[in-house]
Amino acid sequence: MSSSEAFTPAASSSFIGPMLLGVAGGIVVGFLVFFLVRRFGGRGQGDAADVRERLGRLEKAVDDLRTLLRDEAVRDRLQAEEAARAGREELAASIRSLGAMLAERLDGDLRKQHATLGEMTERLTALLSLNETKLERLREAVEAKLERLRQDNEQKLEAMRRTVDEKLHETLERRLGESFRQVSERLERVHQGLGEMQALAAGVGDLKRVLTNVKARGFLGEIRLEGLLSEILTADQFEQQVPLGPRGERVDFAIRLPGKGEGPVWLPIDSKFPLEDYQRLLEAEEAGDRQAVDEARQKLEARLRAEARSIQAKYVHPPQTTEFALLFVPLEGLYAEILRRPGLFEALQREFRVVVVGPTTAAALLHSLQMGFRTLAIERRSGEVWRLLGAVKNDFARFAELLDKTQKKLQEASHSLDDATKKTRTIVRRLKDVEVLPEAEAGRLLGAGEEDG
Structure with a gap:
């Protein structure tokens, strides 16, 4: 037996016990x-x-005790080794018995599991066959229902197709009818428009014939100018x-301005419409003919100078009139062309005392004159305003006197009220010691006094 096998818990306890007893004996001997x-x-x-004799005996006794303890320890160690060997053999036998029992149980469990698996396999096989049968029946039922649904859908789609065809046919006929009606109406409107265009063309022809007449053109310019003045x-x-001047030449329009004397001062306005010259200029510009454009502009300038000279001679007669006159052209394009000519506008104003105005310029000038008329009216009314203020001043002086009198009366009334207040306080002080009567008796006495009165 090896030392590792001999060193068991029982052996170690049997060996340690005698050793402890020997140590205890040594300690006792030493103490003695x-x-x-x-x-x-x-x-x-x-x-x-x-x-010393006693010590010798004691040492001998200790040696005997040590020997006894050593022998006892050897016996205990041998007994412990024997007990350990028996325990190991018993443990090995128990382990072998337990292994055999476990093997038997495992074998039984395996046999039971094999049997259970067999039963489950049979059941699964039966379930699979049953499911296949049910699925087959379900597939047949679904196919039958799908076939019925397909037939129903085909019938419904056919009915819907017929309905849609009918509605489409009806809608198409209605839309086509409406479209033909609209086309007919529009063609009728186009026909009417053509008639109106023909009438307009005839009117344009009439207007062209009117504009070719010098007097008619002048009449159109006068209408435009009269509209601005009236507005x-x-x-x-x-x-x-x-009528202006010594010969009484009549101007188209004249604005009445206030004069220094009793009579007014007139601002003459004459309307001119040199359409032929302006038309030739426009045609030359459209054609791109530079020479024709220059010639047309020169003719237009000569025409305007002649008209300005005529206006000066006929209508500019101070002090009956202003020192200048207005030449009104009814087209803004014609007025712009006059301004485009270098120095023409200034030359007409400087040489002939004639100011050329277009519709927009004439409107601005008339607005300025209107503001001047209003300012003049205010200046004329200023005297009346001063007289009115003088009358108001006199009335205000009388009103101030009346206020002074009223203030004096109010002061006198205030003094009277102050005196009455003082007398009231004096009466209250004197009546302080008088006994107060009950309300019923006081009312009776006061009522009797009023009846006596």
Whole structure:
């Protein structure tokens, strides 16, 4: 037996016990020796010999005890080894018995599991066959229902197709009818428009014939000028066909301006419409003929100079009129062309005292004159305003006197009220000691006094 096999818990306990007893005996012997030495240390030599004898016996007893303990320890170790060997053999037998029992149980469990698996396999096979049968029946039922649904859908689709065809046919006929009706109406409108265009063309021809007549063109310019004057000025601020100058030449329109004397000062306005010259200029510009454009502009300038000279000679006669006159052209394009000619506008104003105005410029000038008329009216009314303020001042002075009198009356009334208040306080102080009567008796007495009165 090896040392590792011999060193078991039982063997170690049997070996340690005697060793502890030996150690305890040694300690006891040492203590006894120490005690005896202390006790007999001061005595004589005889006592020392006695002590040594006793110590010798004690040492012998200790040796005997040690030997006994060693033998006891050997016996205990042998017994422990024997007990350990028996325990190991018993444990091995138990393990072998347990292994055999476990093997038997595992074998039984395996047989049971094999049997259970067989039963489950049979059941699964039966379930699979049953499911296949049910699925086959379900497939047949679904196919039958799908076939019925397909037939129903085909019938419904056929009915819907017929309905849609009918509605489409009806809608198409209605739409086509409406479209033909609209086309007919529009063709009728186009026909009417063509008739109106023909009438308009005839009107344009008439207008062209009118514009080719010098007097008719002048009449159109006068209408345009009269519209501006009537829109901006009042009826008493301008007149039509006013005779001017020593020969009584009548101007188209004249604006009445305030003069220094009793009579007014007239601002003459004459309307001119040189359409032929302006038309030739436009045609030359459209054709791109530079020479024709220059010639047309020169003719237009010569025509305007001649008209300005005529206006100056006929209508500019100070002090009956202003020192200048207005030449009104009814087209903005013609007015722009006049301004485009270098120095023409200034030359007409400087040489002939004639100012050329277009519709927009004439409107601005008339607005300025209207503001001047309003300012003049305010200046004329200023005297009346001063007289009115003088009358108001006199009335205000009388009103101030009346206020002073009223203030004095109010002060007198205030003094009277102050005196009455003082007298009231005096009466209250004097009546302070008078006994107050009950309300019923006071009312009766006051009522009797009123009846007596």
